[in-house]
Amino acid sequence: MSVTEQRYQAVLDVQAGSTVTDVAARFGVSRQAVHRWLSWYEQEGLAGLADRSSRPRSSPTQTVPEVEAMICELRRNHPRWGARRVLFELGRMGCPGPIPSRITVHRVLVRHGLVDERPRRRRREDYVRWERDRPMELWQMDIVGGVLLADGREAKVVTGVDDHSRFCVIAAVVPKATGRAVCLALAAALREYGIPEELLTDNGKQFTARFNAGGGEVMFDRICRENGITHRLTKPRSPTTTGKIERFHLSLRRELLDDHPPFASVCDAQAAIDGFRRHYNTERPHQALNMAFPADRFRPAGGDGIALRLPSSLASLAGEPPTPVTPPRQPLTTPVVLPAAPLEVAVEVTKTVPGSGNLTVSGQQFWLGPAHAGRSITLWADATVVHLMLDGIRLKTVPSRLSLTQLHQLLADGGRPAGPPPISSAPRQPGTAVEVERTINATGLLALAGRQHPVGFHLAGQRVTVRVDHGVLHLLGPDRVMLRSLPNPLTAAEVSRIRDARPGGPAPAPAAEPRRVERRVSCRGSISIARQKIQVGISHAGRTVTVEQGDTTFRVYDAEQLIAEALRTTTKQVTRFKARKPEPPRSQPSA
Structure with a gap:
């Protein structure tokens, strides 16, 4: 039955003599509902029992x-x-x-x-959020892409926000997010707002050398260290730790970058992002701040009388003189007077390699690697070439980009007039021995004169001194001990073009002990070395033996026991030094 029919049946039951309580129990409603149906039926008849809207006649609190x-x-x-x-x-x-x-x-x-x-989803109160107590206590920094240019390139934006106020302190557009570009953006923010107590970044190579193979210190870490800023790093693959700067990136993409056509240039992109930054800081309310503006909660750091310390190479690009870490020198009583005509000037100066391994002298950079960090390097420099030496040993030679003015300035800054160059610029006499430092690659190849030469897998990864002496090529290890001698594969013209070559030193010392190699005895009881076959006995089949090569003989040892000695009849060089991997033992058939 319909709702109206059910109500009509209940009314008929009451009129037939049933009590209201029994009817209400039978139809599953309250007694008040049965009385209401009776009233509707008496006033309006059967039409009054139809279902009606429960909407109130008036709603005083309804939205205007x-x-x-x-x-x-x-x-x-x-x-x-x-x-x-x-x-x-x-x-x-x-x-x-x-x-x-x-x-x-x-x-x-x-x-x-x-x-x-x-x-x-979860209530906002259920999230555990952390926030610093005051502005300038912590900055979060990161790099974001998505700035498309009209020429098809994609620029990056170096960003930074204050943790307490969400105030955007850095929004610099750079063509490439190099370490120097990031440091320039940081330096501009430090000059404008002051020095924060801490900086929080991810593990990008622009911010830290934490995961670099060579370690050391990047320029960003150096700026933090010299200005008393604690640099904090997130755990790997933990973007929520820098959630505030990531949320700023989301707002930047949604409100500007996603709907904006490609920018004509980096300057146009910077102008647009500067406008968004002003709007974000002063006109856009922040929900995490209870709809307050970031500018209302941000206060720049007051001056403490300590000047901003920047590396000299970075300070020159930033447009301000660098602040020296050491006490400043007294001004010269006599100004430096440059000669009227260019003269040949050679200067020797001693510098300490920074933690990054990238030494900078008068604007020219010299890469030495983090392995030389902290060491004192002597530079012999003139207007054409620069030699870098460590304890009297030349490390490398590079073309000079130093002008006469810069050379005179190095003399005035504590340099000394240089003696003769460590390597003569005169061409070497044909047939004289030359030496050069090289590293054998992972496959046992030596790079020399633009070609790769096989020298043996057992030397892979080692740093050796290569000595080219007439028709022989010697490989020298520490203390100039001879590791191996090979026929010289280079012509006289190729020898003269070897990069970083120097005149040869004294003759190398012979090896302390004979060279030993490994061989696996075949199933017929023989081994092969330098294409010479040596029979050692079928009783040693399948075993790995050691072969000691001498000038005229081969001695074969099994666990330090001499088992064979053969006269050397081959003139080939030994090129394989390790035995092949033994085959797994075969299962014996059951009897």
Whole structure:
């Protein structure tokens, strides 16, 4: 039966003599409902028992239509604004009626189809958030892409926000996110706002050498160390640790980069991002700050009388004189007077290699690697060439980019007039021995004169001294002990073009002990070395033996026991030094 029929049956049962209590129990309703049906039937008849709306005749707290229209208009004009932001803008613009609650604004948006109703996630109060107590206590820095240029390139943005206030302190567009570009952006922010107590970054190579093979110290770490900033790093693959700067990146993409056409140049992109940064800091309320503006909570650091310390190479690019770490020198009583005509000037100066391994002298950089960090390097420099020496041993020679003015300035800054160059520029006499330092690669190849030469797997990864003496090529190890001698594969013209070659020193010392190699005895009891076959006995088949090569003989040992000795009849060089991997033993058939 329908609802009306059920109510009519209940009324008939009461009129037939049943009690209201029994009828209410039989139909599963309250006694008040049965009395209400009786009243409706007496007043309106059967039509009064039809189902009716429960809507109240009036709603004094209903949202004013003008306010509801204003809510919808704000949402349509700004599709990314939620209920919190719309409510904030209503209060700032002047609401034509009573200001509704946030949930009322949300229901209005849902009712008009401007917001999709989604299942509720965790409450905001359930999230554990951390925030520093005051501004300038911690900055978060990172790098973000997505800045498309008209020529097809993609620029990067070096960003930084203050942890307490969410104030954007850095938003610099760079063509490439190199370590120097990141440090320049940081230096500009330090000059404008002061020095924070801590800096939090991820493990990018621009910020740290934590995961670099050579270790050392990058320029970013050096700036932090010299200015008393504690540099903190996140755990690997933990982007939520720098969640505030990541949330700034999301706002930057949504509100500017995603809908903006490609920029004509880096300068145009910087101008647009500067405008967004001003809006973000001063006009855009932040929900995490209870709809306050970041600029209201940010206070730059007061001056403490300590000047900003920057590396000399970075300070020159930043447009300010560098602050020396050591006490400043007294000014010269006599100014440096440059000669009227260019003269040949050679200078020797001693410098300490920084932690990054990249030594800079008068604007020219010399890469030495983090392995030489902290060592004193002597530079012999003139206007054409620079020699770098460690304890009297030349490490490398590079072309000079130093002008006469810079050479005279090095003399005035504590340099000394140089003697003769460590390597004569005169061409070497044909047939004289030359030496050069090289590293054998992982496959046992030596790079020399533009070609790869096989020298043996057993020397892979070693740093050796290569000595080319007439028709022989010697490989020398520590203390100039001869590791191996090979026929010289280079012509006289190729020898003269070897990079970083120097005149040969004294003759190498012979090896302390004969060279030993390994061989696996075949199933017929023989081994092969330098294409010479040696029979050692079928009783040793399958075993790995050691062969000691002498000038005229081969001695074969099995566990330090001499088992064979053969006269050397081959003139071939030994090229294999390790035995092949033994085959797994075969299972014996069961009897």
